[in-house]
Amino acid sequence: MGKDAGGSRQARKVVVAYRAAALVVFVMSLAWALIFSVSGHHAMARAELFPAAVAILCFILIEAGRLELVLKVTQIACFVFIVYFCLLFDTPDPAYPRVTHLFLPLLAILAYLDHIRRPSRFQLAIIAASVIAFVVLHVSAYAPPFAEPIPHELRRVGIWVNATLATATFCSAVWLLQRRLTAPKGLARDLLAALQRDELTLAYQPQADRNGRIVGAEALLRWTHPVRGTVSPATFIPVAEEAGLMPLVGGFVLEEACRTLARWSAEPALERLTLSINVSAGQFNESDFVASVRSTIRAHRIDPARLRLELTESVLIAGLDAVAAKMEELRALGLSFSLDDFGTGYSSLSYLRRLPVCELKIDRSFVAGAADDGRDAALLRSIIAMARDLDLSIVAEGVETQPQWTALKRFGCDVFQGWLIGRPGPAADLEAAVGNQGLPEPLALQSRLRMATAKPATR
Secondary structure, eight states, X not given: OOOOHHHHHXXXXXXXXXXXXXXXXXXXXXXXXXXXXXXXXHHHHHHHHHHHHHHHHHHHHHHTTOHHHHXXXXXXXXXXHHHHHHHHTOOOOSSSOOOGGGHHHHHHHHHHHHHHHSOOHHHHHHHHHHHHXXXXXXXXXXXXXXXXXXXXXXXXXXXXXXXXXXXXXXXXHHHHHHHHHSXXXXXXXXXXXXXXXXXEEEEEEEEEOXXXXXXXXXXXEEEEETTTEEEOHHHHXXXXXXXXXXXXXXXXXXXXXXXXXXXXXXXXXXXXXXXXXXXXXXXXXXTTHXXXXXXXXXXXXXXXXXXXXXXXXXXXXGOHHHHHHHHHHHHHTTOEEEEEEETSSTTHHHHHXXXXXXXXXXXXXHHTTGGGTSHHHHHHHHHHHHHHHTTOEEEEXXXXXXXXXXXXXXXXXXXXESTXXXXXXXXXXXXXXXXXXXXXHHHHHHHHHHHOOSSOOOO
């Protein structure tokens, strides 16, 4: 589907932002609780401990990788606290207006931003409740008989602090909304429309074993735009990550891959093939990802052992334990995992022993120097030896020349992928290649080599 470097950066930004927001809420809540407590208003101090406790809970959920749950908990807690504080403490009087309710429009805008990313009835409910509550609290001076209004000496400071903070946050929210609705989101809107107009397709690049026999393929996403023409994955994948469309795009890839496997299962020559698909961090860390995969597999009645999910280290942004647990759930369904771009991540070795992967894909940057007998070759030999010790199979991607194939075969590589084996193309081309595997191995490889050019293939 495309490399996930953009997804990794985006995911890290989201987690950092969530952590920072939780920390700010915690510190501000404790500060106000201390101020109220010192001034003798213990009920207000206790009320301020509520958002502090919610901030701690959210921080724990962030570390556990439950980002979607963090968002829902935060929205519900903010709404409840704002309404509660307005009615019991921030009651208006002729000298000082109510200001806490100014945060309700911000809550509505943030819910709308999330609704754009992923349509949800929950977000629509938050938007409606926030807007209605804002109007009611703004025009009404109602306060219950047991309300404890904030004393004037504190309100004198509070109205300036809260109004300033609400204004600054509102400006930030408007800026975020403007970014959502303007370029480069034009391409994102086109991508969303492409999902509905069947402009997206899968290209299948064959994977061959040591004897040159095709044993599987990787499904790569392609987009043919009616005006722009062919749009490179290097262009639209980062846009999809930025717009939060990867769950939808990844869902399309999963659906099409399962449909292909279902068709192959009816053909004796194709039923043994394994199909690999790339799964982005955004898609993998969705709370309903396991359920989505399970339902898609059952709907197409495929053998899950023939579907392989390729992950990069960017999925670990949700936390190693959470990722490992989700992978175990998926493995229980019969799926297998490949660790993509191995050797390029700083922490690959540290988490390799914790994740239930069965295959390593050596990055093309190492494969390019396989035949040079230099450092790349030494690294390749070490990686393959380590994989053997861990009982993992090895796939070399980006194999473009016969010397590379020969060297990798000598090192002990199991499976090969690249232009030497075959270019990405329609499923029909792959199926025809599988049917023509009666050619002697050297002749087949030489034929593929003549088809290759000096320009590397793009993913």
